[in-house]
Amino acid sequence: MRRLAQAFFVAFLLMVFAFLLIRLIPGDPAMILLGDQATEEDVIAYRKLLGIDGSIPSQFGRYVANLVRGDFGVSIRSREPVLSIVQKRLPISLWLTVTTIFMTVLLALPLGVAAALYRRTWFGHAFQIGASVLVATPVFFSGLLLILLFAVQINFAPIAGYQAGFPANLYYLWLPALTINFVLVPVLARILQSSIVETAAEEFVEAAVIRGTQGWRFYWRYLLRPSLAPTIAALGYFAATVVSYAVIIEIIFNLPGIGMTLVDAVRNRDYPLVQGIVFLSGLLVVGLTFMADLVNGWLDPRAKIR
């Protein structure tokens, strides 16, 4: 309940922030967009388009009422409703997110387990160092390196671009997803590693060893399963992180998703579009984080009390 209230509060702040976005611009946005030669009528018409005519409280009232009706204004550039632009671009970003998370699980599980089991060997040390190096490398550099390696040198992936439709789109998505995973996998594998190490110190594991439990049954029931809760919870938060990373990744790989739309909108000073995307993608992240919180509380009751 507290978490729900908090999620709503964050969503409300997000709305206020998006509302203030246009209003706090130094100067008159209509004048900035139109330039010095604008006529009086043009300026008034633009103010209306941006929703910045009338008093601030009445603006806010109209803004909220429009949001409730699903009206996010129109893009200044294309004169297309913001919502329809988002509807067109969002699926690409969602596909990227799903592919990324799928890949994260696939890579992080074996790595985390191996890093825990061979913690004291050269592999464990190499993992520690490799993880710190990968996490600190900016995605816009590792992305370019991967393009250089896979697309330019061995022609294993397209340099950039996108084609809709599963499974054809995976050909365009796997490299961007791998790039994001250069950051996500080490983090997740480390979480898994430390919780397995913790579990291994528990008495029931010792008891299982003494009873002579062996093979897969031992690894799964006594080591892996009791250690999964923090990893699954982290995955939920990662989904939210990917939305943030997608902004830069989409530019590098030329994926026409929501992140690329946002960056273009910021460059073009397309204020209504920026406003709409900041609000909607922020809402998406808040929703994802809330769900992760729920799953976390369900898996690990201790987290609820905090």
Added chain:
Amino acid sequence: MTTASAGISAVGQLRRFELRRRWRQLNAESRWGVVILALILLLSVSVPLLSPNDPYGFVDQPLQPPSATFLFGTDHLGRDLLVRVFAAARLDIALAILGVSVPIVIGTFIGTLAGTTRNRIAETVWDGLVNALTAFPEIILVLGIVAMVGADVRGLLIAIWISRWAQYARIARAKSLALRDAEFVQAAQVLGYSQLRILIRHIMPNVFSEALAYALSDFIFIIVIIGGLSFLGLGVTPPTPEWGAMLAEGRLYLRTEPWLILFPGFFLSLTAIGVALLAQGLERISKGEDE
């Protein structure tokens, strides 16, 4: 290092001794961090100073591969990449320090203020606000503010300042909650010092050390954000030498002249890795995991 020459004063010797003692306390990770950072700082100071080439100026035929005359090659406008990479190091590190230092002061001050107040309503509002701010998707928040303030260095710094203070405030509040009943604070109150003076002179210094530990990992995030936004064309813009902006320029020549992205990207990553190693090493020392 081993024999002290006659010219060195006692103070200098003492300082060296102190440095050596500090160095011994470090573990392998943090030592590597220090070495990497020292190397980058040294190069970023010396290379633009010693090289005759101007980071903005044409020197020779464009797009030359690395050679003995141009160690890192030349870029698409015929500028010396070596000088540009280390001129960029100066700018990026300076911007990142600027980006970290303002939120740490503001955040620590606000957090201490919130930690020492006994006003119930203020506490509730505080909780909601800071939790909300830390729950905000980071890059989207920064982009939103940049859209508002302007897509340039000033806008980028303001966006970082606004979006990064909350975490420091959180740390400071937790620490000062424990400090507000400490004996030395009570003593200061008995002495009749003003609330503000107690806050700034007595509580804040004690809170600062913890904030500084977090600042190291924040530094990595900020230097990457500065590079990232400049890469998107929304921060430092060409022709100014900046790692992210250089990557964006060099990206067009990825197929044929990959060194244009390899050098700036390598040194940006190396800086971040150096700070990460230092942070990790220091954390392990403070937890007492080594020895």
